Amino acid sequence: MKRNLQSGQAMMVATIFFLIISITIIFGLAGPITRQQSIASGLLLSRQSYFLAEAGVEDVIYRLDNGFSVDSTEILSLNGSSATTATTDTAEGKEINSVGAVSEMIRKVKANLIFGEGVAFHYGIQVGQGGFQLSNNAGVNGNVYSNGSISGSNGSFITGDAFAVGTVSGVDVGGQTQMEQPPQNFPITDVQITSWKAEAIAGGTVTSQSFSETNHMLGPKKINGNLTLNNGAKLTVTGTLWITGNIVLSNNSELVLSSSYGANDGVIVVDGVSTLSNGSTFEGSGTNGSYIMLLSTNNTGSAIVLSNNAGAVILYAPNGTVQLGNGAAVQQITAKTISLSNNAVINYEQGLINAAFTSGPSGGYDIDSWKEVE
Helix, strand or coil: CHHHHHHHHHHHHHHHHHHHHHHHHHHHHHHHHHHHHHHHHHHHHHHHHHHHHHHHHHHHHHHHHCCCCCCCEEEEEECCEEEEEEEEECCCEEEEEEEEEECCEEEEEEEEEEECCCECCCCCEEEEEEEEEECCCCEEECCEEECCCEECCCCCEECCCEEECCCEECCEECCCEECCCCCCCCCCCHHHHHHHHHHHHHCCEEEEEEEECCEEEECCEEEEEEEEEECCCEEEECCCEEECCCEEECCCCEEEECHHHCCCEEEEEECCCEEECCCCEEECCCCCCCCEEEEECCCCCEEEEECCECECEEEEEEEEEEEECCCCEECEEEEEEEEECCCCEEECCHHHHHECECCCCCCCEEEEEEEEEC
């Protein structure tokens, strides 16, 4: 009997020791496992905050490159978390700092953008507060952005997207229609226009010029007066022109860029009214993607009046109205007010997002650096 009691006591002691050892082992293992789980969870949250910060930078770059407005501080929300992105101007372009925060895990990403080459024409039509009017069967092969309204008539069309601060009516839109949008700035500033005028002045100043029938060359030059081409005259532009008066092209006359421009574009600045009619045309340098930009600073009404297919030309009138007559066609128009008559068509080309001029402004942005920061 005594032996059985001692045997039972020994069994109980062994069991207790086993339980103590087991509990010790369990707690010993639980600590590292819990720590590993905490580390893994922290790494996941850290990665999520990093990708959220990256998304903040990508969002700002996308909007800058596509001509949408960007506030100095933007907040991007995703799945209950957010990235705060601050965008500041630099001498070379833009600096973007994005902070991603997921469950108090913070990661930061910084990108520096530099001005790209060329003026960024993001839309086939970009129009100011005067709005955009399309008559019967007139249209745009591309996108339209209006700081006013867009109104069309029978058969008028926009193959891309239509954005307007005001309303969009009477026009067949192939893409998205978005109204009550924020106004967009025009791609060229007054400072940039002044720089082109200075380039023209550097080549000397002449009085009014009139050419008929034969071939001529001109530029860079400031013309104190008017420039007139008629009766099949061909003027080869060898540098930037600034015309203080009017420009008139008629009767199959031509304005072409010198082959020395290569893939670049040329600029003609006109302070008066530009009238283009009766088969007059514009041509680039002969290299694909080269255009002439006819830029009117006139603010008294009709700045540019075009009555036919003008060829490789960009029309720019930030303070006035551009009027296209029946069947007229150009590459791109930016103006305070734009009116297309019956069958007039704008054929936007994607290359215009970085139209490259030999001097003056830059457009669009290139990524100079992109990295995580502390």
